[in-house]
Amino acid sequence: MDLADHFPAALCGRPFRVREALHRGVSAARLRSRHLFRPFHGTRCWSPPTDHAERARALAPRLRADQAFSHTTAAHLLGIPLPLRLERDHRIHVATIGTDQALRVRGTVGHRVKAGRAHVVFSGTARVVDPAHTFVMLARILTLDELVVAGDALVGWLNWCTVAELAAAVRRHRGARGIRKARAALAEVRAGSRSPGETRLRLTLVRRGLPQPELNHDVVVDGRWVACVDLAYPTARVAIEYESDLHRTDARTFRKDLTRGEHLKDVDWWLVRATADDVGPLADQFVRRVRRLLATGTAGRHDSRPRDHLATFS
Secondary structure, three states, rough: HHHHHHHHHHHOOOOOOHHHHOOHHHHHHHHOOOOOOOOOOOHHHHHHHHHHHHHHHHHHOOOOOOEEOOOOHHHHHHHOOOOHHHOOOOEEEEEOOOOOOOOOOOEEEEHHHHHHHOOOOEEEEEEEEEEHHHHHOOOOOHHHHHHHHHHHHHHHHOOOOOOOOOOHHHHHHOOOOOOHHHHHHOOOOOOOOOHHHHHHHHHHHHHHHOOEEEEEEEEOOOOOOEEEEEEHHHHHHHHEEOOOOHHHOOOOHHHHHHHHHHHHHHOEEEEEEEEEHHHHHOOHHHHHHHHHHHHHOOOOOOOOOOOOHHHHOO
């Protein structure tokens, strides 16, 4: 007979508290079974958690009504991108909203938040600090650029909140630790980004003196839609695409990128492709190239080759 047959149906297939199981008539001996997993003191689950989100949901039965997942754990549950160093941190962050004691359980980090400084939303069945206030909490942990990426994700491809809602949360946390960084990041958050790479690319350009590009710009020529590009300087007819590893490894994406480039070329737009190196060690060189293209395109000299050189191909 399977172990689950000895448990009430309400406990099967989900993490549960030992206290709840005992209350439902499960014996202490069955709760000590080696076929049950013990991710946290006082909880059991049917299979071992394999990622941060599953570890959080394994802890969820222990949370009180005034507690919710926060900081990097909220980010995991909401889909906010985090740097690799934090992806490896398995500790679960829980905020107690109000004056009661913070959570004290091995493998967790307990926080206290003043009432009114955070709201609770649900990700599936998990209680999570709302996205805008999660952004402010992440300011204590992330670098400035990492926080801008998080903000762009929230108001961009995740569409969890607006820039105005982020600003309201920042105002509500006046005086909190990391609030200056949150304000600085908020000033650089832009709606419309669709990936962390796009955000890092935009910051690379703007931090080195180039104007703000348009995000996910639709190139339309003579009333005809040509392509949607990651970043664009329409006046100079310069488009910039961030190429992640997906663009290299996925055949369909690779073919689509090639076709987009040819269509842009047909309507006299330059397409500049950027990689991780171009927002890292080769950033200065990359920005110099884009700056030259902007100067040439804005002046109307989109093809700067000598006319006598072109004549040899006529």
